[in-house]
Amino acid sequence: MKSPAPISDTVSDDLLLRVSPPRVPRHLVARARLLASDAAFQGVPAxxxxxxxxxxxxxxxxQWRLEHLARGTVVAWVSAQNTDTPQRLAQVLALAVRQGSGRATFGHVLLDAAGPxxxxxxxxxxxxxxxxxxxxxxxxxxAERLPQASRDALAYLLRNAPPNLRVVIAARPDCNLDIDDLMAYGQCVVVGPALLRLRLEETLELVQGRLGSRIDSDAAARLHELTEGWPLGLQLAMTLVGQGTDARAQVASLAAMGGSVRDRVLALLLSNLNAADRDYLARIAILDNLHPDLCRAATEMEDAAERLHRLARDTPVFVASEQGDWVRMxxxxxxxxRQSFSALPEQExxxxxxxxxxxxxxRGLLEDAARHALAAGQNELAYELAERSLYESIVTHGRQGVVLEWLSQLPxxxxxxxxxxxxAAAWTLATSERHEDAGRMVARILAQPDVSDALRCECALILSGAAVFADDPDRFVELHQPWADNPxxxxxxxxxxxxxxxxxxxxLExxxxxxRLRQQQSPAPESGRRQDFVGRWGELIIGLTYVWEGQVRLVENLLQPAVASAEGELGRRNSFTCMLAALLASALWERGRASDAAALLAGRLDVLERSGLxxxxxxxxxxxxRMAAAEGAEHRAMELLGALDAIGSARNLPRLRIASLVEQVRIHARRYRAQTCAELCVRIEAMLEDPALPRGPMWRRSVDLLHRLAQGHAAIAAQDWRGALLPLNQAAELAQAIRQGRLHLEILGLRAFALDRCGERSLPLLKEAMDLAASYGLVRVFDDAHPxxxxxxxxxxxEATSSVHAAPPPAPAAPKEPPRLLVGRGMVLTPKEREVLELLARNLSNKEIGRALQVSETTVKWHVKNLLAKLDAGTRKEVVVRARILGLIQSSD
Structure with a gap:
């Protein structure tokens, strides 16, 4: 039997390189939403x-190539070039299928130099x-490298593809294949930058897989924020961060203006630019959002628009919008x-x-215009524009940082x-830790002549908001009461x-x-008007009512889309977005979804410390x-609670300090540390006796509940089961009076626990608590209360191992873990040839392979001969190397 001629005898080496696929990166994250098997890509021909x-x-x-190989599909890989005429493109396609299928006669007519x-x-x-x-x-x-005639040929191929052919094409945004009709009729799916951009949880997985325990979730989230989920930027940043001994310090250097790591990243990104392009980029870097006409106006360069288009296409430092001409760096x-821009002469x-x-x-972009007018020294114009735009920025869009920046610059x-x-300044300061400054701003407003009732009412709204952020509910009610009806x-x-x-x-009452009913009966937004910042606060309040009741399933359903929407509109580290995330994270933890809760809170604590409710x-x-304690990292849990106490002290929020101490009592009670719990209770009682604390009934009721709970845990730590019942009963009455459902269930379980240790009938009480917890979706409530x-x-x-009431089950809504990419088997080799190839990779001789497969040595030689021909190899070693390159066997590295 004559073997087919080796491929290398009939085609040039450069064509062989063109059909050789790249190696899959070692640390590539196989994202579930971007697997070839995802439902969005099924049944689509292109x-x-x-x-x-x-x-x-x-x-x-x-990655997709390996997935298809693992399912036994023939995969033909082509790397396009600008020299590919339609005839040469057809030759490359023929060679690709020949390589992928192992059929050495495929495309012999096309690969003939005189072919059509x-x-x-x-x-x-x-x-x-x-x-x-x-x-x-x-x-x-x-595909963007192809000349226009070959792009037309590729479009022709797509329109005439047979049922046994699927086509996947990668190209830059400026590559027009003229296949809009296929997209319109659902015959072609487009995967754009929005889908390719890494999400936070994907960045966390990638960074921790690459750097391991050297970097924590907060630092990884900071990397995600700096790189905006841009895969190349993240890879460069991880490479440079990983070279240092202190990953957190390296991330801080990357974030800092003028940091050495940031400079090195930029040097890698812009290494191929000439001086004129770098100067152009420096001049437009002062613009937050870039439009061709804006760049032309700002730089007075005739080719500014064309240069922006070229640089956005050729350099990886721009983010393009999905529609329109706007881009940003x-x-x-x-x-x-921008540092380079600051080196230009001041007049320029x-x-x-x-x-x-x-x-x-x-063009009505007043806020940006005001900032540039101020930088240009046109102060009066800047103040006028700011007055027209900042009030809307804070009230409608929640952009506190912008207003605070202006506040620091305005005389x-x-x-x-x-x-x-x-x-605008008063509204901003009221919704932060600077609520006292907000009061002074309101005083300046009310000191002006001719203050209307409407303005007085608005000032009361500002001050009542400041009272909420000051954790003074009684003051809040006092300010709201005069305007409660008919404002x-x-x-x-x-x-x-x-x-x-x-x-x-x-x-609060x-x-x-x-x-919730009153929130739902609030004035509806104007028809066709997009939900504004004030409307989003309504979602937060409804979410808080569900958290208050312990209805964590409803919290999850409401706030998951709300957090996604807020991140898209306001930004991930906007203070309002962070507050929504905190509520949702607490619910996901109660549902047993610890990793999702941790991802939500990563990189957000510092924002909440400054301006969170x-x-x-x-x-x-x-x-x-609680997450740290459940993982056995009690030292980390105590560190977090100590930080909460410090924040309560810095922001003058004594309830948070008391809550921190109560949570410490709970953790120590889990290990029956009676003395430590008693000492913490003494500290709580000493704080409650401080005459400077608020004395209003609402505030006192909330801290009395915490105090009784701490006393109950302390008695449990001392195993004084009878003594634990009184404070737990008192705490239960307080929790029930204000309908704090989750806390009520926890106390119900603790009371049943104490009664059981006293030898009294308690199982019905426990089962009632368990049934209610299951109804609410509370998975962690009893384990968190006491192991x-x-x-x-x-x-x-x-069900000691899988009870939904205590042991966190797999979350039904959680995405499935992406399947591991397996070795490709494909249709290139027969089953017996695959077995022989695997044994060749282990360095076995023909005789040893024959014994392993229970066939004669002659049969093994025949299979080896076929492998040499199919894989265009001259030796057994080359067969193994070629098979690894093609993904037919697992690489050894």
Whole structure:
């Protein structure tokens, strides 16, 4: 039997390189939403992966290749070149299928130098694919390199693809294949930058897989924020961060202006730019968002638009919007390039800023225009623009950072001259730890002549908000009461704020269901108007009512889309987004989804410390502390609770300090440390006797509940079971009075636990608590209260290893773990050839292989001969190397 001629005898070496797939990176994260088996890609004949450089298009295609090989599909890989005429493209396609299928006669007509050209060659290739009767996946990488005639040929191929052919194409955004009709009819799916960008949980998995315990979740989240989920930027940052001994310090250097790590990243990204392009980038780096016309106006360069388009295409430092002409620079590059801009002569800097301010102001982009006008020295214009834009920025969009930045730059006399600026400043300061400064701003407003009732009511809304952030519910109710009914407000936004405050007051009074009803009856937004910042507060209040009741399933359903929407509109580290995340994380922890809760809180604690609601701050720290304790890292739990105590002291929030001590009592009670618990209770009692503490009934009721709970845990630690019942009963009455459902169930379980240790009938009480916990979706409640209670609950339920009441089950809504990419088997080799190949890779001789497979040595030689021909190899060693390159056997590294 004559073997087919080796491939290398009939085609050139450069074509062989073109059909050789790249190796899959070792640390590549196989993202479940981007697996080839995902439902979004099933049954679709064509997939177009289109994104700028650095988004991992080639890596994704290499991953998909291995997935298809593992399912036995023939995969043909093609790396496009600008020299590929339609005839040459057809030759490369033929060689790719020949390599992928192991059929050495495939495409012999096309690979003949005198073969047909134009679309006829593509037609012949398609006909041969049909005749193979094999499932074939064609992967074309870097399609933007193809000349226009070959792009048309590729579009022709897509429109005439047979049923046994699927095509995957990767290209830059400027590559137009003219296949809009296929997309419109669902015959082609487009994977764009938004899908390719890494999500936070994917970044955490990738960073921790690469750097391990050297980096914590907060530092990894900071890396994600700096790189904005950009795969290339993250890979570069991880490489440089991993070279240092202190990963956190390296991340801090990356974040710092002028940090050595940041400079090195930028040097890698912009290494191929000429001086003129670098100068151009430095001049437009002062613009947060880039438009071709804005760049032309700011730089006064005639080719500014064309240069922006070229650089956005060729350099991996831009983020393009999905639609329109707007782009922006990645933060890593923009901040360093702004330093280059600051080195220009001051007059030139002012001129660029002034031109940008004029262009932006003429198009209604007032906030950006004001910032550039101020930088240009046009102070009066800047203050006027700021007055017109900042009030809306804080009230409608929640952009506190922008207002605080202006507040630090505006002279006091300008604030007094411009009441709307004073209002914006007061609103901003009220929703942060600077609530006392907000009171002083309101005093300046009310000191002005002719203050209307509407303005007085708005000032009361500001001050009541400050009272909420000061954790003074009684002061909040006092400020709200005079305007509770028929407020003299006409602005729909302010009426929505008033409705939010009414609902929140109802919650504090202990009626969460009525609070939700009042929130739902609040004024509806104008028809067609997108949900604004004030409307989002309504979602937070409803979520808080569910947290209050312990209805964690409802919290999850409500807040998961709310957090995603807030992150998209406001940003991940916006203070409001962080508060929503804290509420959701506490619910996910109660549902047994620890990793999801940790990802939600990663990189957000510092924001909550500065400007978070006390309740959100408490929930975030308590969730992390309980998570650490459950993992056996008690030292970490105590560190977190100590930090919560310090924050309570710094922000003058004594309830948080008491809650921190109560949580420490709970942790020590789990190990029956009676003396430590008693000492902590003494500290709590000493704090409660401080005359400087608030004396209002609402505040006292909340801390009395915490105090009774601490006393109950301390008695349990001392194993004084009878003594634990009195404070637990008192705590239960207080929790039930204000309808704190989750806490009530915890206390119910602890009371049953204490009664059982006293030898009294307690099982019905425990089972009632277990049934209610199951109804609410509370998975962690008994284990968090006390491990012995959790164990008892499992025994009582009769399922010691998998009870939904105590042991966290796999979350039904959690995404499945991506399957591990297996070794490709494919249709290239017969089953027996695969077995021989695997034994060749172990360095076995023909005789040893024959014994292992129970065949003759002659049969083994025949299989080896076929392997040499199919894989175009001259020796047994080359067969193994080629098989590893093609993904037919697992690489040894």
């Amino acid at each position: 997939i177009l992966v289109q994104a700028p450089a650095g988004f991992g298009k080639t890596s994704l295609l290499a 050209g134009g679309l006829e060659s593509i037609t012949i290739w398609l006909a041969e694919v049909v005749q193979t009767a094999l499932e074939v996946v064609l992967i074309v990488d870097e 990645h933060t890593l590059a923009r901040d360093v390039l 800097q002012s001129q660029v800023h002034a031109r940008a301010a004029r262009w932006l102001g003429a 006091a006399k300008e604030l007094d001259r411009r009441p709307r600026l004073l209002l 003299p407000l006409l602005d729909p936004m302010l009426l929505q704020v008033h409705a939010n405050r009414t609902a929140y007051r109802t919650l 202990g009626d969460p269901a009525l609070a 006390p309740e959100a701050l408490l929930l975030a720290y308590r969730t992390l502390a 012995d209670l959790g164990q008892w609950a499992r025994q009582a339920d009769g």
